[in-house]
Amino acid sequence: MFGIGRRRGRLALTGLVAASLLTMGGPATAGTGADRGRPSGTTDLEFLALNDLHGNLEEPQGSAGNVTEIGPDGKPVSIPAGGIEHLATQLRAERAKNPNSLTIAAGDMIGASPLLSGLFHDEPTIEALNKVGLDVTSVGNHEFDEGKKELQRMQYGGCHPKEGCYTPGRTFGGADFQYLAANVLDERTGLPILAPVSIKNVGGARVGFIGMTLEGTPDIVTAEGVKGLTFKDEVQTANAVVPWLRLFGVESIVVLLHEGGLPTSNAYNYDCNAGGNLGLSGPVVDIAKNLDPAIDLVVTGHTHQAYACNIPDPAGKPRMVTSASSYGKMYTKIDLTYDKRTRDIVRTSVKAQNTVVRRDTPKAPDLTQLLADWQKLAAPVANRSIGYIGADIRGRGATTPETPLGDVIADAQLEATAPADKGGAQIAFMNPGGIRSDLQYAAAGSEGDGVVTYAEAFTVQPFTNMMQTLDLKGQAVLDVLAQQYSGANAANPKVLQISKGLTYTTDRSRTGADKIVPGSVKLNGVPIDPAATYKVSANEFLAGGGDNFAAFKTGTNKLVGGSDLDALLAYFAAHSSASAPLAPPAADRITFIG
Structure with missing residues (x-):
């Protein structure tokens, strides 16, 4: 998988995967004896997926804050969208309908951010996402804008090494959610710089997440930002991790991938598989076609586009691939059925719909207060x-x-x-x-x-x-x-x-x-x-x-x-x-x- 010196990289990766899984409760019992004891029936799950927020906490302005919708008459309509206060309200309302829900993301949640977040090295965005209830995300290329150590500070907390703490007596606590970086290795150790996988137990269902950024990240980030890091092939990395997840009893597997595609329509609600054709092109198509068939869902980002497409896996079976535009203007609502006997997602049950974050949605008061606190600090510079x-x-x-x-x-x-x-x-x-x-x-x-x-x-x-x-x-x-x-x-x-x-x-x-x-x-x-x-x-x-x-x-x-x-x-x-x-x-x- 990883070429010369590659054996060491592969063993390090799989060893860290195994260690990660052990800390998450160890393997489920496998074999026919375990099969006889498994419960029957199904559980309805819901994933709410985001990508490419880029620290847009306030309502994005101008064309960057609009999404295109195909109206009932078939004509395109431009809708103002976005704003973390509205997003929080809608996500909370969705989760209230289904307690078996996870909020997940596919990278670039920070980086290239407007001043309210960028001025403070994206601490405001991490704090906002904590309140929003994000559970897990992959890294994206922009998570590396300020280098590995700063990304790790976003995960684990601590005040900025040069600027210190922005509020006296208050230390930045880092992300409550988990960043995943399965295909980003430290050149010195050969280990992923953050956890490669995460297993979540939701409503009794164990779901494994593999998080990756695009292999080409060094081509689109400054050399200083990726110094000392190696970025591995997305398909090879994910396919090497799948057997380890399955060994530990995890059959429901989701890839969070910061790489994307280009849809044939810029309207978020177009039919990607109309007429039996695939209305999507770009790198994610070949990646999706080659990911292990055991992977049940691929949540993507990077191209700032909106789509929900079924793309055949290597076994020829349709598999959902999604992306939710950018800047917090929408999220993808993904409904799935979990089979308790097989411990797997029923692939034919997976349905995904992109949902606009509408500005007539009431604002979440706690997010409004968070923004106000940071706006007060930023005001002397911002205005x-x-x-x-x-x-x-x-x-x-x-x-x-x-x-x-x-x-x-x-x-x-x-x-x-x-x-x-x-x-x-x-x-x-x-x-x-x-x-x-x-x-x-x-x-x-x-x-x-x-x-x-x-x-x-x-x-x-x-x-x-x-x-x-x-x-x-x-x-x-x-x-x-x-x-x-x-x-x-x-x-x-x-x-x-x-x-x-x-x-x-x-x-x-x-x-x-x-x-x-x-x-x-x-x-x-x-x-x-x-x-x-x-x-x-x-x-x-x-x-x-x-x-x-x-x-x-x-x-x-x-x-x-x-x-x-x-x-x-x-x-x-x-x-x-x-x-x-x-x-x-x-x-x-x-x-x-x-």
Whole structure:
């Protein structure tokens, strides 16, 4: 399973699985004698599944806070959704209907968070999830944004090592729920950095959970965040754990996987298996088709999509695979029947439905109080005005590959790194996944329409990545653009946001790297010379080859500058005022044909 040195990794993993199971009460008795003593009948179970909350405790704003629903007339309707206060109320109401209920999640519950959580290293989100009643979750890639030790602090508690405790006399207690990381090994010990599995007893049913993040996590997290860690294949890891769970008498098995798919419809309530076809593509499909048939359910995340699809397992039997969008806008209600005799989930009984977290749901008072406590601490920073806009500037919610907010951020980064003593940058690139929201003109609170606060800017760029300026050959610049559509990005293109002066044409009728029209890439109207050297700036994640942009790694003479967020703040200070707000750019630097 794990290759050379792999034997040690496999033994360590399975040994830790065995140890984990022993601490959970040991194996159930197996064999024909045990079979004769098993009770007959069934138990109705309910799982309430979340994913990709990303610390969105307050109601997410703008397009990030909407879900699409197919209405009774067959037309799409946009519904405002989300907010941890509403989510808590709905989950509690669901659990009140069925005491045999667990709340589970598939990673990225923290990381890339808005200011209310991100300012305090996501302690508010962990505390909120404790109150919400989360039982178990897998890790996701964003759980590694601040590295292994910080993730372990989220699990076990303790004050921040540099900033200390945020409330005098009060120590952060960590998560009451369990983080699972079956396929994340410490390079030194060969052991998973957190528990690989969890067994829950719900209504007399023993259910085993295997938690994993995507194997490609190192490609989408800064090198520092995954330093000293190895990420293993999802299918091989889960399939190696299944026999151990079964040896210990666990037949009901659920995989919590932070990897996902892309549905054919953006409406959460579409029929994924309509007409006998699978309306889902992406990495999770092949993973699901190869996971051990003993696994009864796969709860996923990462792509921020909503789906509930039956995908055949290796034995050809349908198996439910779910995902519940993102930002706490919905959860998946999964109903299952547990057979007491076989100790297994009745696969044909599994039904899943994505449910919107509606904002007309009453707020849970204890969550309201928790938010108020953290909002009071954040207010001096959060409410500071940093600039003005004349209209919505769309980023995450834009409908075009090049986004107005992406242009603003790329221009801000170019301006911050263009001075000779700051790197002399000529071109700036911004990764689209690093743009987490929009900038809304209409005020969400009392700040005033058009005012941009520090909290809003932080929500857009929460990573505080440091800017880097590199010498790149012109050919490498061309390679960067080609890598948007080729290699590991071919199936899910990542269109970089580019600074002013850089232009090119993309031909949609072509495939892969050929989409970039030869000779169209120009800087200030002059074609890029493959043999010339250009000063190029990007955040440290992208400059390190993140998101599969390996051409950045050929850069030389690296100069580290200020943070990406500081660049955006400085840009607003220089280019906006109450009387002359910043207008949305035209987003016309990339020409699309075909």
